[in-house]
Every structure is written in C-alpha cells, then in structure tokens.
Amino acid sequence: MPRKIGYARVSTADQNLDLQIAALEKAGCNQIYRDQGVSGCQENRPEFAKALNEMKRGDTFVVWRLDRMSRSLRHLIEINETLTQRRAYFESLTEKIDTSSPMGEFVFHILGAVAQLEREIIRERTLAGLAIAAQNGRFPGRPRKCG
Structure with a gap:
C-alpha cells in the first residue's frame, strides 16, 4: 500500500x-x-537520508515547501531521479507540486530553477552589501581575529 x-x-x-x-x-x-x-x-542530513531510504514503489515523499528539501536545482534533480528510480513520487504542499503527473513533474523543474535563481539573487545582494560596508570601514558578522 502506497505511503x-x-x-x-x-x-x-x-x-x-x-x-x-x-x-x-x-x-x-x-x-x-x-x-x-x-x-x-547541506547534503548530509541524517533524517532526510533516512526518509529517502524509506521510499518504495508508489510512495510519495512530502515536504511543506520545496526549499525544505533542497536549496540547489542540481540537488533537487538528483533527489527526484532517486525517487523516480524507486518509482516513488514527490509532493510539495505549499507550491502544490505533485510529480505523479507529467504536468507536476514539469512544474517541479520550473519551480526548482526559480528557487535556485532566488537564492543566487539573495547571495549577490548580500555580497554587494558586505562589499559596500567594507568600503565604509564596517565589517558585519563575527569579529575578525587579529594577526
């Protein structure tokens, strides 16, 4: 019985x-x-690995949001390939993704790419803000060690 x-x-x-x-x-x-x-x-998440190993034919791996599963498109695709090899499915509750249909599989790939783009944009903005702060003599974050 699928779980x-x-x-x-x-x-x-x-x-x-x-x-x-x-x-x-x-x-x-x-x-x-x-x-x-x-x-x-991090790809090394103990409970995530256990959950993925638990998947059998017909089962569905469910997350609240896509970013709870992974933050990179490459990793999302690898996870989906693992599920596909086991003839299992993926479902994201917030984004309403369900890979048990061809359209759900398509939406999964599109939203995964958008999530990665969003993460990269945030990273670029953060780095730009840190560079400007450094130019102004401010160094946010943990205190730096002296030589």
Whole structure:
C-alpha cells in the first residue's frame, strides 16, 4: 500500500517545526522525519537520508515547501531521479507540486530553477552589501581575529 513519507527541516536549533509537522500530518503522512538545526545547503542530513531510504514503489515523499528539501536545482534533480528510480513520487504542499503527473513533474523543474535563481539573487545582494560596508570601514558578522 502506497505511503506518504513526510520530511520537515529548520536551519537553526531555535526554530520551530510545528507548522510543518501540522501540515504534513494534515496531508496524511504516515511517518514524518525531522532535521532541526540543519541547513538545506547541506547534503548530509541524517533524517532526510533516512526518509529517502524509506521510499518504495508508489510512495510519495512530502515536504511543506520545496526549499525544505533542497536549496540547489542540481540537488533537487538528483533527489527526484532517486525517487523516480524507486518509482516513488514527490509532493510539495505549499507550491502544490505533485510529480505523479507529467504536468507536476514539469512544474517541479520550473519551480526548482526559480528557487535556485532566488537564492543566487539573495547571495549577490548580500555580497554587494558586505562589499559596500567594507568600503565604509564596517565589517558585519563575527569579529575578525587579529594577526
């Protein structure tokens, strides 16, 4: 019998998973794996790996938002290929993506590319802001060590 396997993640230990867990439960997830204090940029996420290994034919891997699963298009595609090889599907509740249909698969790839573009734009803006601050003698972030 096909199952829905949920995955929830927050980047810092002080963030709360409750919103994601409630949404995954409402979506009918049979089991929910949780990573707390783990960045989406990291490919080494213990509970994520367990959830992915749990996937069998006909199962659906469910996340609250696409960025809970991954932050790079390359990694999203790799995950989707793994699911496809296992004849499993992917569903994102917020973006209403469901790869059990050809249109859902298409939307998955488009939104994955948009998510990566958004991340790169934010990164460029952050780096530009840091460069301007440095020109003005300000160095935000952790204090620098002296030689």
